[in-house]
Amino acid sequence: xxxxxxxxxxxxxxxxxxxxxxxxxxxxxxxxxxxxxxxxxxxxxxxxxxxxxxxxxxxxxxxxxxxxxxxxxxxxxxxxxxxxxxxxxxxxxxxxxxxxxxxxxxxxxx
Amino acid sequence: xxxxxxxxxxxxxxxxxxxxxxxxxxxxxxxxxxxxxxxxxxxxxxxxxxxxxxxxxxxxxxxxxxxxxxxxxxxxxxxxxxxxxxxxxxxxxxxxxxxxxxxxxxxxxxxxx
Numbered sequence: 001x002x003x004x005x006x007x008x009x010x011x012x013x014x015x016x017x018x019x020x021x022x023x024x025x026x027x028x029x030x031x032x033x034x035x036x037x038x039x040x041x042x043x044x045x046x047x048x049x050x051x052x053x054x055x056x057x058x059x060x061x062x063x064x065x066x067x068x069x070x071x072x073x074x075x076x077x078x079x080x081x082x083x084x085x086x087x088x089x090x091x092x093x094x095x096x097x098x099x100x101x102x103x104x105x106x107x108x109x110x
Numbered sequence: 111x112x113x114x115x116x117x118x119x120x121x122x123x124x125x126x127x128x129x130x131x132x133x134x135x136x137x138x139x140x141x142x143x144x145x146x147x148x149x150x151x152x153x154x155x156x157x158x159x160x161x162x163x164x165x166x167x168x169x170x171x172x173x174x175x176x177x178x179x180x181x182x183x184x185x186x187x188x189x190x191x192x193x194x195x196x197x198x199x200x201x202x203x204x205x206x207x208x209x210x211x212x213x214x215x216x217x218x219x220x221x222x223x
Contacts (some may be wrong), residue, residue, distance in 0.1 A: 033211065042200060043153070044213035053158075087153065091210070092184060096160055098143065098212055102152035 004101035028093020035087040116215035133201030142184040
């Protein structure tokens with residue numbers, strides 16, 4: 001089975017940096033995804049890690065350590081529009097299904 | 111337009127009725143998925159399909175039926191709806207090239223009275 005843990009809520013200030021952690025325990029692993037979901041909307045893809053290390057994409061970076069079962073999403077220069085839910089998801093060993101964590105609700109305050 | 115579409119977007123039904131949520135994608139993606147999203151539970155996988163005529167259970171399959179006779183369609187049926195199936199349902203698709211990221215439909219909000 002798979003177990004994915006993320007903090008339920010986080011609050012940060014506009015212009016600051018925030019790190020959202022995700023830990024996972026899986027029987028197999030074939031990649032970790034981060035998605036962003038604004039209230040009332042569908043999730044949208046942010047990042048993908050399959051090898052250890054940091055992937056950077058503009059203001060967003062994602063890190064993976066497979067040996068520790070750990071990932072984080074780093075958001076820099078926070079903007080009000082970054083207020084959303086951030087979902088960590090792990091793809092199983094056979095490359096099929098994607099299992100999501102409960103999501104982290106991020107509130108960005110002025 | 112190309113993409114993934116769900117219908118209906120909103121549905122109110124009564125306990126015991128059969129409901130079918132439709133999902134259609136125009137990318138010819140091999141994988142398709144159904145998730146439900148409830149407060150406090152995040153996205154939970156109901157069923158997924160790797161190709162036409164191949165389906166498999168996810169985390170919460172009880173009370174749901176799927177079929178995939180054509181690559182582009184993946185309907186989800188609640189054979190006898192219960193109040194606990196009140197939720198927002200998301201369909202998604204992916205291929206296995208590049209990252210294999212999921213592309214989501216806009217969601218179907220189902221209320222069972």
